[in-house]
Each structure stands twice: as C-alpha cells, then as structure tokens.
Amino acid sequence: MISISPDRGLPIGRIYSGRPHACTFEAPPTRGVEGGGSRGRPASPVLFDIDEMVIRPVAQATATVVARKT
C-alpha cells in the first residue's frame, strides 16, 4: 500500500505487512520492482513498497515557509 501526501505520508501500509496482495499501487515509480524496471522489466506490484512519499513545490520548505516571488 502506498500513501502519497503533499504534506505528510500516512503509514497505512503497516497493517498489511506480510500480505503481498495488499500492495496494489499502480503509479510510478513502481517500475523499479525486482531490481530494475527501468531496465525494461514489467512492473510487479508485490515486492516493492513505496511506504510514504512527500511532494512539495520546490519553493515550499514547510507548510508555512514558502518562497514567493513578489
């Protein structure tokens, strides 16, 4: 299970530990399973868990620290 949050990831994957069928994400970067989907292997959703991913605009350091062009 993957949690993607613009603010903070939620560790919801933990309740599924040991149950590979629960890892069913489809979005990138899952092409990296089994040591290198970037080398052309098909994605497999069962071995590689992106537990959390936090994404911000490069201008945002924290929720309140944002570099704005004036």
Added chain:
Amino acid sequence: MVGGARRVGRIRKAVGESGLALELDVTDRDSVERFVAEISKRFRRIDVLVNNAGGAFGLAPVAEAVDADWIGMWKVNVLGVMFVTRACIPLLRKAPHGHIVNISSIAGFETYKGGAGYTSVKHAVRAITRTLRLELNGEPIRITEIAPGLVETEFSIVRFKGDKKASSAVYSGLKPLTGADIADCIAFAVTRPAHVDIDEMVIRPVAQATATVVARKT
C-alpha cells in the same frame, strides 16, 4: 556522471564508460575538497548530488557502546554529508536546477534495540536534510530524502564486521530491496519537472512493516 568512493575500481564499474570515477573519502575534508575541485575544473557545475555513503558499525546497546563504532558512524554518515554538501553547494548553485538527494534510512525516524548509534546518525541526516530545505528555500535547488528499509547490500556484512551468518540472517525469509530498487527511486525523484520536489520517499520490502516488524517465511 561522476562517482566518488574509496574503492575507485568499484565505483568505476558503477558509473560505466561514460562516467568519471574519482577517489573520495567523505570522512576526509581534504579528500572531499580535492574531489569537488576536480568536478569544478571539468564540469563547472553540479546538477544532482547524491549523498550515498554511509553505514552501521555494530549492534551494541548504549550501555555497551563501542567508541570506535560510534565515532566511525558519525564521521561517515553525518560529517561526510556535511563535508560533501558544503563543498558542492557553490556548484549546485551554478546549475539551472540543482538537486541534493540524501540517502537516509527508516532508521532516520524509527529506533530499535542496539541501533542507537545508527539511528542517531540517520536522525541527524534527516535533520540536516530538513535544515537544508529551509536554508536553500527560494533557490532552484531541490532536496530529497530517500529512506529505505531492508536493502541487501554490504550493509550488514559491515555492521557485523564480516560475520556472514549474522549478515544473511537479516535478509532471511523475505525478499529484500536491492540497490537497483533504490537507484530507481532516485531516478524517479530527479526526473520530475523542476518545480516538483519529492521531499521524502520511504521504501521498504513489502514484508517489512517497521525496522523490527518483518514477516519472514520459515
């Protein structure tokens, strides 16, 4: 691509024929400065810096902590990141869009018995990464923390000082991540559009819930 390592022969294989392999000891400030000076002379800028060097030495509880292990961990994991990052920032500022990728660990936000030396240094890497994000805010430099769980590399061989039995037990009964899995995540982070900062990625084998909760097949 420029790769730096103490073992130049190994890093040469990693960077391939089109890359440049240079000797680098991240714990030695002079070595770091020589390394960055060579990059500056050849390329004038750095687009992406990946701080990958690190490691765990020993698994002793705090009450029995081994000085040399702790000092070694702080030198390679923390001072190394500082030496290299400090030296590279001027060249990152010369790139249109610089990017610093720090390889930390789930040990950067978890703890486990016997792991205080390693978890403390990875907590420090996390703190450095977050501080950099504040200090470089407003500049076109992205900061990414990659936090892997169990990855089968030489990590455990080093931690257990060559004890192959203890090392292989760490990865027994599950399919661990590989270095290539982590490289793939780095490649994803650095190839996003310039305004998108992958702030953190936490990657585990699906059988690993926390540093100490791992589903193993017996």
